[in-house]
Amino acid sequence: MYGIILAGGSGSRLWPLSRELYPKQLLKINTDKSLLEMTYLRLLDITDEKNILSITNAKHFSDVKTQLSSIAKDPILLSEPTQKNTAPAISVSVKYLLDKGKDDVVLVVPSDHIIKDNKKFKEAVEKAKKLAKEDFIVTFGIKPTAPETGYGYIKSSKKAGDFAFKVDEFKEKPDAKTAAKYFKNKNYFWNAGIFMFKASVFMETLKQFAPEIYEITQEFNFKKDSAIEFTKFDKMPSISIDYAVMEKAKNIVNVPIDCGWNDLGSWDAIYEINKKDKEGNVKIGTTMTEGCKNSFLYSSNRLVAGVGLDDIILVETSDAILACKKDKTQDVKKVFDKLKEIKDETHLVHTTVYRPWGYYTVLNQGDGYLTKMICVSSHGQLSLQSHNFRSEHWVVLSGCARVTLDNKNYILKPGSSIDIPVKVKHSLGNPYKEELKIIEVQKGDKLVEEDIIRYKDIYGRVKA
Amino acid sequence: MYGIILAGGSGSRLWPLSRELYPKQLLKINTDKSLLEMTYLRLLDITDEKNILSITNAKHFSDVKTQLSSIAKDPILLSEPTQKNTAPAISVSVKYLLDKGKDDVVLVVPSDHIIKDNKKFKEAVEKAKKLAKEDFIVTFGIKPTAPETGYGYIKSSKKAGDFAFKVDEFKEKPDAKTAAKYFKNKNYFWNAGIFMFKASVFMETLKQFAPEIYEITQEFNFKKDSAIEFTKFDKMPSISIDYAVMEKAKNIVNVPIDCGWNDLGSWDAIYEINKKDKEGNVKIGTTMTEGCKNSFLYSSNRLVAGVGLDDIILVETSDAILACKKDKTQDVKKVFDKLKEIKDETHLVHTTVYRPWGYYTVLNQGDGYLTKMICVSSHGQLSLQSHNFRSEHWVVLSGCARVTLDNKNYILKPGSSIDIPVKVKHSLGNPYKEELKIIEVQKGDKLVEEDIIRYKDIYGRVKA
Numbered sequence: 001m002y003g004i005i006l007a008g009g010s011g012s013r014l015w016p017l018s019r020e021l022y023p024k025q026l027l028k029i030n031t032d033k034s035l036l037e038m039t040y041l042r043l044l045d046i047t048d049e050k051n052i053l054s055i056t057n058a059k060h061f062s063d064v065k066t067q068l069s070s071i072a073k074d075p076i077l078l079s080e081p082t083q084k085n086t087a088p089a090i091s092v093s094v095k096y097l098l099d100k101g102k103d104d105v106v107l108v109v110p111s112d113h114i115i116k117d118n119k120k121f122k123e124a125v126e127k128a129k130k131l132a133k134e135d136f137i138v139t140f141g142i143k144p145t146a147p148e149t150g151y152g153y154i155k156s157s158k159k160a161g162d163f164a165f166k167v168d169e170f171k172e173k174p175d176a177k178t179a180a181k182y183f184k185n186k187n188y189f190w191n192a193g194i195f196m197f198k199a200s201v202f203m204e205t206l207k208q209f210a211p212e213i214y215e216i217t218q219e220f221n222f223k224k225d226s227a228i229e230f231t232k233f234d235k236m237p238s239i240s241i242d243y244a245v246m247e248k249a250k251n252i253v254n255v256p257i258d259c260g261w262n263d264l265g266s267w268d269a270i271y272e273i274n275k276k277d278k279e280g281n282v283k284i285g286t287t288m289t290e291g292c293k294n295s296f297l298y299s300s301n302r303l304v305a306g307v308g309l310d311d312i313i314l315v316e317t318s319d320a321i322l323a324c325k326k327d328k329t330q331d332v333k334k335v336f337d338k339l340k341e342i343k344d345e346t347h348l349v350h351t352t353v354y355r356p357w358g359y360y361t362v363l364n365q366g367d368g369y370l371t372k373m374i375c376v377s378s379h380g381q382l383s384l385q386s387h388n389f390r391s392e393h394w395v396v397l398s399g400c401a402r403v404t405l406d407n408k409n410y411i412l413k414p415g416s417s418i419d420i421p422v423k424v425k426h427s428l429g430n431p432y433k434e435e436l437k438i439i440e441v442q443k444g445d446k447l448v449e450e451d452i453i454r455y456k457d458i459y460g461r462v463k464a
Numbered sequence: 465m466y467g468i469i470l471a472g473g474s475g476s477r478l479w480p481l482s483r484e485l486y487p488k489q490l491l492k493i494n495t496d497k498s499l500l501e502m503t504y505l506r507l508l509d510i511t512d513e514k515n516i517l518s519i520t521n522a523k524h525f526s527d528v529k530t531q532l533s534s535i536a537k538d539p540i541l542l543s544e545p546t547q548k549n550t551a552p553a554i555s556v557s558v559k560y561l562l563d564k565g566k567d568d569v570v571l572v573v574p575s576d577h578i579i580k581d582n583k584k585f586k587e588a589v590e591k592a593k594k595l596a597k598e599d600f601i602v603t604f605g606i607k608p609t610a611p612e613t614g615y616g617y618i619k620s621s622k623k624a625g626d627f628a629f630k631v632d633e634f635k636e637k638p639d640a641k642t643a644a645k646y647f648k649n650k651n652y653f654w655n656a657g658i659f660m661f662k663a664s665v666f667m668e669t670l671k672q673f674a675p676e677i678y679e680i681t682q683e684f685n686f687k688k689d690s691a692i693e694f695t696k697f698d699k700m701p702s703i704s705i706d707y708a709v710m711e712k713a714k715n716i717v718n719v720p721i722d723c724g725w726n727d728l729g730s731w732d733a734i735y736e737i738n739k740k741d742k743e744g745n746v747k748i749g750t751t752m753t754e755g756c757k758n759s760f761l762y763s764s765n766r767l768v769a770g771v772g773l774d775d776i777i778l779v780e781t782s783d784a785i786l787a788c789k790k791d792k793t794q795d796v797k798k799v800f801d802k803l804k805e806i807k808d809e810t811h812l813v814h815t816t817v818y819r820p821w822g823y824y825t826v827l828n829q830g831d832g833y834l835t836k837m838i839c840v841s842s843h844g845q846l847s848l849q850s851h852n853f854r855s856e857h858w859v860v861l862s863g864c865a866r867v868t869l870d871n872k873n874y875i876l877k878p879g880s881s882i883d884i885p886v887k888v889k890h891s892l893g894n895p896y897k898e899e900l901k902i903i904e905v906q907k908g909d910k911l912v913e914e915d916i917i918r919y920k921d922i923y924g925r926v927k928a
Contacts, residue, residue: 016769290798303784303810305480305799308792312776314785320767321780323787328772334754335769346767363827364837364903368878369861371903373828373835391879393859395905397833414832415855415907417881439828439835441859441903443879 001129002102002199003043004093006086007036007056007064007077007111012336012347013266013329016320017298020340020348025112026063029270029298030284036067039111040075042118046107046125049073054111055093057083062461066356081230086193087244088236091206091217092228097199099222105132106202108195108241114273116260124257127163128196131253136160137205138196139167139246141189141254142261147179150265150330152191152242156254164253170242189254191242192261201251209248212237266329267313267322271296281306285316294326318351318361356459357382358430360440370442373397376430383457384427390444390451392420394428399436402429425455465593466566466663467507468557470550471500471520471528471541471575476800476811477730477793480784481762484804484812489576490527493734493762494748500531503575504539506582510571510589513537518575519557521547526925530820545694550657551708552700555670555681556692561663563686569596570666572659572705578737580724588721591627592660595717600624601669602660603631603710605653605718606725611643614729614794616655616706620718628717634706653718655706656725665715673712676701730793731777731786735760745770749780758790782815782825820923821846822894824904834906837861840894847921848891854908854915856884858892863900866893889919 009025011018018024025036033041043052049072056064057080068075078096080089090108097106107125115121128138141154152173156165170191174182182188197205207214219232246252262269274282274296281292285299292309299316306314311326324332339347352361357380364371376382376399384404394401394417401412404427405420412418420426422444430436444451454462473489475482482488489500497505507516513536520528521544532539542560544553554572561570571589579585592602605618616637620629634655638646646652661669671678683696710716726733738746738760745756749763756773763780770778775790788796803811816825821844828835840846840863848868858865858881865876868891869884876882884890886908894900908915918926 016767288799288802290795290802291792299785302782303480303803303808305784305786306788307786307795307799308789309776309787310789312773312787314787316785318766320769321763321778321785322769322771323773323776323778324770325772325774328755331754331771335752335771338752338754339767344767361828363835364825366901367862369901371827371835371837371861393879393881395857395859395881397835397905397907398831415857415883415905417857417859417883419879419881437830437833439903439905441861441879443861 001047001051002097002104002106003047003052004090004097004106004108005036005039005043005052005054005111006089006108007054007060008080008083008089009110009112012333014264014270015332015336015339016315016317016322016346017300019346019350021059022063022350023060023112024264026060026067030274034067035114035264036064036111037071038114039109040068040071042115042121043107043109044072045118046122049075051102052076053078053093053096055080055089057081059083062356063354066354069356078226078228080228081233084233084236084238086241087210087213087239088233090202090241091213092220092233094199094202095217095220096222096226098203099220103199105129106197106199110193113192113261113263116273118259120257120259124255124259125196128255131161131164131255132196132198132201135198135201135251137201137246137249137252138164139252139254140192140194140196140257141165142192143256143258144183144188144190147176147183148190149174149176149179151263153182154189154191154254155187156189157187160253164255167252167254170247189256190261192263193242195241195246205245205249205251210239210244213239213244267296267315267324267332268326268329271313271326296326320346355382356380356461358435363439365447368443368445370447372440372442374428374438374440376401376428376436376438378430378433378435380436381429381458382427383454383459383461384425385452385454386423386425387444387451388423388453389446390442391422392426393441393443394418394420395439397437397439399430399434400432401436401438402431403427404429427456465511465515466561466568466570467511467516468554468561468570468572469500469503469507469516469518469575470553470572470657471518471524472544472547472553473574473576476797478728478734479796479800480779480781480786480810481764483810483814485523486527486814487524487576488728490524490531494738498531499578499728500528500575501535502578503573504532504535506579506585507571507573508536509582510586513539515566516540517542517557517560519544519553521545523547526820527818530818533820542690542692544692545697548697548700548702550705551674551677551703552697554666554705555677556684556697558663558666559681559684560686560690562667563684567663569593570661570663574657574727577656577725577727580737582723584723585721588719588723589660592719595625595628595719596660596662596665599662599665599715601665601710601713601716602628603716603718604656604658604660604721605629606656607720607722608647608652608654611640611647612654613638613640613643615727617646618653618655618718619651620653621651624717628719631716631718634711653720654725656721656727657706659705659710666709669709669713669715674703674708677703677708731760731779731788731796732790732793735777735790760790784810819846820844820925822899827903829911832907832909832911834911836904836906838892838902838904840865840892840900840902842894842897842899844900845893845922846891847918847923847925848889849916849918850887850889851908851915852887852917853910854906855886856890857905857907858882858884859903861901861903863894863898864896865900865902866895867891868893891920
């Protein structure tokens with residue numbers, strides 16, 4: 001069995017914890033594993049690493065790769081040159097499997113949902129496998145636990161075998177009244193976007209119902225290359241797999257599943273899945289409450305205090321704070337969209353940015369200067385690089401740094417410092433066990449991440 | 465006429481903007497002047513700088529002096545060695561005036577209230593002056609605008625001359641029911657803690673009703689010295705002037721005053737005095753709202769976003785965030801007290817600390833290191849100092865630094881850096897027009913502000 005993990009997705013509804021460049025699947029909320037990592041581990045329990053293909057888009061590639069590399073030796077990861085919807089991502093991924101000679105049953109899963117009961121999930125997958133082998137396309141319908149308006153629904157009333165149902169119809173996100181009706185009716189299931197099919201069956205179905213996508217998909221040849229070409233992929237329409245294929249397919253069945261699934265689509269969902277104290281509060285990080293109830297306090301850095309709050313979501317990050325009434329969490333997207341419109345950076349990135357070698361945090365920024373704390377993991381190594389518009393000054397806080405500057409090597413201990421002039425090739429590495437922390441002071445008129453010319457990189461970030 | 469400004473006070477109810485070491489009177493909320501500065505300017509409009517005496521306590525002395533020095537050439541400032549209540553502060557201040565041969569009318573004002581209509585205040589002061597000259601003690605009763613439970617009241621029903629009333633009784637903070645009753649009755653006024661009397665009359669009244677305080681007060685001799693001695697002051701009881709004197713005095717009259725007074729005793733008071741948008745929101749700093757009403761959003765550094773909030777106070781500072789239901793702002797003190805109890809530094813100081821030469825901001829702290837941004841004003845000069853437990857490393861971000869290190873002088877331009885070893889005498893100055901900004905990296909096992917030995921200081925912080 002093969003697995004396709006859809007690791008695209010955006011970061012608007014869980015802002016300010018999620019960002020455009022740090023979407024939901026990468027988040028670790030009160031856990032040591034991200035949703036993406038948990039998804040990958042869930043598949044690793046079913047099949048082997050070499051049978052799991054993840055697909056993300058270029059802007060998330062580095063972060064997705066870093067996370068997957070923390071649990072898999074050599075995770076297969078495709079990168080979409082532009083962000084499209086699920087139909088192109090799944091089609092290209094299936095083509096990849098077929099080109100690699102892997103025409104077997106494929107399980108497609110989103111990477112930004114939570115599943116609490118992995119055992120039940122695995123059992124359902126085992127059942128579905130039989131149906132997929134009989135050339136059915138299987139969708140996994142979730143038994144609704146509330147009249148949700150935020151999900152699409154699957155209507156399926158007639159049995160198809162022992163544990164599956166025929167799919168009558170896919171239903172779009174309903175209004176409150178319709179959702180209440182669906183909830184009372186046992187024939188309606190949430191559409192979780194989890195599918196299973198034989199690769200060749202999917203491709204035939206695609207050919208039949210979405211010939212445009214099929215044609216473009218055929219242009220890719222993964223036999224000789226593993227990269228998705230921009231010129232071809234850009235011709236793809238931006239359309240979901242539901243619209244493009246599933247809603248039209250005839251050979252589709254529903255395997256109902258009750259596995260504690262939640263798409264964590266908004267802050268109130270995050271509140272719901274967490275353990276509450278006796279006042280109904282969820283508190284994560286450094287928090288303090290006085291007379292609060294049914295509220296959610298999340299601190300990533302600073303002290304967050306609530307007084308007399310009721311049904312309030314309060315989220316603190318390094319550069320943005322959100323306070324939101326619990327029944328208005330869908331409107332967080334509006335704030336995100338406004339920030340994007342006015343080009344406020346808080347929609348885009350965090351002040352702490354993860355890299356394959358560790359992370360950096362922007363501490364302070366002013367006219368002509370920028371200061372960062374750079375943390376290099378044991379055996380981490382920044383690329384050999386130079387900058388056209390900035391000089392840098394490094395002071396070691398803890399650990400030991402191996403610095404290459406203009407072809408000379410230096411070992412810097414805590415308290416030592418070094419100047420990196422403009423345009424001079426340099427590199428920072430940590431060949432030791434202890435984590436390395438340095439303060440970097442950048443000076444220059446143009447202080448942007450993009451001012452970086454890479455010459456050598458152990459993480460493959462230099463194109464040949 | 466003389467003025468005594470009471471500049472003690474604590475920082476619990478407006479936390480996290482106020483701190484134990486940065487109390488309410490020092491705050492500039494949506495204004496360019498602090499409450500203390502506005503109080504001083506209000507008195508400067510009535511009398512001369514040399515007739516205004518301010519009294520604060522040792523822990524606030526430096527900040528109070530820095531603020532007063534920004535508006536007065538040589539402000540007279542007494543410092544209480546320990547924090548007592550208002551009776552000792554006023555008694556010692558009056559003794560100071562008498563010792564300096566200044567037995568005239570004295571106006572006593574708190575420094576942490578707001579008065580919107582300075583003209584009406586000045587008019588009332590002029591009227592009161594006549595009464596004070598006739599040996600009355602004058603209190604200024606504020607005409608209530610709401611049934612406040614947070615203030616003490618003055619009951620005064622019978623006329624005493626054209627514009628004053630006899631004081632029947634001082635009333636403690638009432639419960640809601642009693643406050644409603646007071647509010648309907650035109651004989652009740654808020655006690656604003658503003659008084660006026662002849663210095664010698666006060667001292668006689670003190671002798672009569674608070675002989676213990678009077679005796680200790682007489683031990684001070686400001687003819688030869690201007691410092692308050694700890695050994696004497698520490699014997700003072702901690703008691704308010706109302707309890708000690710005013711409630712007992714017979715020669716006390718009330719001059720009602722309607723001058724837009726507010727003691728800004730809690731966050732809802734701050735909300736009330738600020739201009740609202742059409743949804744009833746007050747927004748200060750970088751804020752964004754989506755469907756909020758009657759709420760208060762305050763950002764000092766980071767973006768603060770509110771979604772669907774109603775009657776919520778949201779305050780952001782560098783190291784602590786507060787969200788509070790508007791009718792629960794009195795309970796902010798409980799959070800403050802808890803933080804103090806668990807020795808959480810956020811009750812005590814801000815990450816940005818003001819100094820006579822400028823300010824510094826703690827950017828980052830970790831095991832064995834601490835990084836600050838230090839900003840030195842034009843012509844600012846840090847003391848000549850050394851540290852027993854830390855080395856320092858300075859990188860100039862902008863402006864130019866004059867550094868003295870081990871008796872040698874250096875001029876550092878942006879991008880340059882210098883190492884300050886443990887125990888070596890050093891000093892940092894900015895003799896230029898442009899503000900100087902540097903990054904300081906401290907290294908050592910014991911990184912506390914107290915590890916500073918001063919040898920020379922242009923602000924008088926070195927004791928002879």
